[in-house]
Amino acid sequence: MKAVVAHAFGAIEALRLQDWPDPVPGPGEVVVDVVAAGVNFPDLLVTGGRYQILPTPPFIPGKEASGIVSAVGEGVHTCAVGDRVLVLVESGAYCERLLAPQANCFVLPRGMDFLVAAGFALVFQTAYFALVERANLQPGEVVFVTGAAGGVGLGCVQLAKALGARVLAGVSTAEKGAVARAAGADAIVDLSGADLRNSIRDDVHALTGGKGADVVLEVVGGDVFDGAFRSLAWRGRLVVLGFAGGRIPNIPANRILLRNVAVIGLHWSDYREWHPEWMRRAQAELFALYEKGLLRTELAGAYPLDEAARAMAELRDRRVKGKVVLTTDLWRQRESEASST
Ligand SMILES: NC(=O)c1ccc[n+]([C@@H]2O[C@H](COP(=O)([O-])OP(=O)(O)OC[C@H]3O[C@@H](n4cnc5c(N)ncnc54)[C@H](OP(=O)(O)O)[C@@H]3O)[C@@H](O)[C@H]2O)c1
Incomplete structure (x- = not known):
C-alpha cells in the first residue's frame, strides 16, 4: 500500500x-x-x-x-x-x-x-468528553469556546448547542466568526485584540450581564487563556484542551481559590485506552445527534x-x-x- x-x-x-x-x-x-x-x-x-x-x-x-x-x-x-x-x-x-x-x-x-x-470522530469525541465528562455541562449554562472556527472549536460549538447551552465563540477574524455563527454560536468574542487579558473578560461579561461564562473550553493558550480564565463565572469550569497558539500559560493557585472556579484538563485519547466502552457509548450518542441533524462536519x-x-x-x-x-x-x-x- x-x-x-x-x-x-x-x-x-x-x-x-x-x-x-x-x-x-x-x-x-x-x-x-x-x-x-x-x-x-x-x-x-x-x-x-x-x-x-x-x-x-x-x-x-x-x-x-x-x-x-x-x-x-x-x-x-x-x-x-x-x-x-x-x-x-x-x-x-x-x-x-x-x-x-x-x-x-x-x-x-x-x-x-x-x-x-x-x-x-476526534473533534466531537473531544468536545463530548470536555463538556459532558469534565465540565458536567448543564442545560441553560453559558459556554465560551476559543479557537471556535477550528476543528475542535466548531465541534464544541455544535455539541454545546445540542446539549442546550448558550454559546459564545472566540475567533480572530470576522470570516471565522461567520463560520462559528453558522455552526450555532449565539455571540462572538474577538480574539484579535491587543489586550486580550482584559478584552476577553470584558466582552464575555458584557455578553452575560456581568456574570461570566459557566464553562470555558480553551484550545489556544497564551493571552487567550489568561483572558478566558478571567471570564469565568463564580463556580465556573475551564477545560484546558490545547495550546495551538504556542505559549503554555500559568495560573497562580490563589486565583482558583478566590474565584471559586475549577481548571480541568482533558487528554481525550486516554479514554480510548482506559475506558474504551465509555468512548463507544459517546460515539453512539454522537452518531444519534448526527442523525437528528444536530452535528455536522x-x-x-x-x-x-x-x-x-x-x-x-x-x-x-x-x-x-x-x-x-x-x-x-x-x-x-x-x-x-x-x-x-
Ligand atoms: N485535549 C485533547 O484531548 C485534544 C484533542 C484534540 C485536539 N486538541 C488540541 O486542540 C487544539 C485545536 O486543535 P484543532 O484540530 O481544532 O486545530 P485547528 O483546526 O487548527 O484550530 C485551532 C484554532 O486555534 C486558533 N489559533 C490561535 N493561534 C493559533 C496558532 N498560532 N496556530 C494555529 N491555530 C491558532 C485558530 O483560530 P483563530 O485563528 O481564530 O485564532 C484555529 O482555528 C490544538 O491545540 C490541539 O492540540 C486537544
Missing part, C-alpha cells in the same frame, strides 16, 4: 508518500481500506516531535480515518468485512490500509459519507494523500475554517464509479 511517511521528526514538508507493507490483522484487530483521513492539529505536533505520545520514526501520522473493513482477525465482533466504518488510532491514519483494534472501529450510520466521517477542504503536507500547512497557518481531510485512490475510484452510473 501507499502511506505518508515521516522518516524523522521535523518539518511537514519532509513527509513523503511511499510504499509501506500491507497490515495483517491479529486476534481482535481489523484492517480498513481507507477512503479518507482526518487532519488534526495534534498531527502537526506529532510530526514535529512535540506531542506527549510519539511514535518511533519512520512512522505514518494521522489519528482518524474512514473506510471499508477488508479483513478481520479472530474474535472480532464490533464490525465485519464490508462494513463502512470510522477508525481512531494513536498514529498511522494517513495511509491506504489501516490496522486498528476492534474497539476503535465504529460502524457508520446509514447516509454518513466517508469525507464527513473522516473528520467526525464542516468540511473546509479535501486533498489527495500525496498533498498531506499542503493540507497540514493550512492548519499550521490558521487558514482553515472547519475540517480538512485527505483522500485515497479508493475515494477517487468510488467517485468515478458513482458518476458513471
Whole structure:
C-alpha cells in the first residue's frame, strides 16, 4: 500500500508518500481500506516531535480515518468485512490500509459519507468528553469556546448547542466568526485584540450581564487563556484542551481559590485506552445527534494523500475554517464509479 511517511521528526514538508507493507490483522484487530483521513492539529505536533505520545520514526501520522473493513482477525465482533466504518488510532491514519483494534472501529450510520466521517470522530469525541465528562455541562449554562472556527472549536460549538447551552465563540477574524455563527454560536468574542487579558473578560461579561461564562473550553493558550480564565463565572469550569497558539500559560493557585472556579484538563485519547466502552457509548450518542441533524462536519477542504503536507500547512497557518481531510485512490475510484452510473 501507499502511506505518508515521516522518516524523522521535523518539518511537514519532509513527509513523503511511499510504499509501506500491507497490515495483517491479529486476534481482535481489523484492517480498513481507507477512503479518507482526518487532519488534526495534534498531527502537526506529532510530526514535529512535540506531542506527549510519539511514535518511533519512520512512522505514518494521522489519528482518524474512514473506510471499508477488508479483513478481520479472530474474535472480532464490533464490525465485519464490508462494513463502512470510522477508525481512531494513536498514529498511522494517513495511509491506504489501516490496522486498528476492534474497539476503535465504529460502524457508520446509514447516509454518513466517508469525507464527513473522516473528520467526525476526534473533534466531537473531544468536545463530548470536555463538556459532558469534565465540565458536567448543564442545560441553560453559558459556554465560551476559543479557537471556535477550528476543528475542535466548531465541534464544541455544535455539541454545546445540542446539549442546550448558550454559546459564545472566540475567533480572530470576522470570516471565522461567520463560520462559528453558522455552526450555532449565539455571540462572538474577538480574539484579535491587543489586550486580550482584559478584552476577553470584558466582552464575555458584557455578553452575560456581568456574570461570566459557566464553562470555558480553551484550545489556544497564551493571552487567550489568561483572558478566558478571567471570564469565568463564580463556580465556573475551564477545560484546558490545547495550546495551538504556542505559549503554555500559568495560573497562580490563589486565583482558583478566590474565584471559586475549577481548571480541568482533558487528554481525550486516554479514554480510548482506559475506558474504551465509555468512548463507544459517546460515539453512539454522537452518531444519534448526527442523525437528528444536530452535528455536522464542516468540511473546509479535501486533498489527495500525496498533498498531506499542503493540507497540514493550512492548519499550521490558521487558514482553515472547519475540517480538512485527505483522500485515497479508493475515494477517487468510488467517485468515478458513482458518476458513471
Ligand atoms: N485535549 C485533547 O484531548 C485534544 C484533542 C484534540 C485536539 N486538541 C488540541 O486542540 C487544539 C485545536 O486543535 P484543532 O484540530 O481544532 O486545530 P485547528 O483546526 O487548527 O484550530 C485551532 C484554532 O486555534 C486558533 N489559533 C490561535 N493561534 C493559533 C496558532 N498560532 N496556530 C494555529 N491555530 C491558532 C485558530 O483560530 P483563530 O485563528 O481564530 O485564532 C484555529 O482555528 C490544538 O491545540 C490541539 O492540540 C486537544
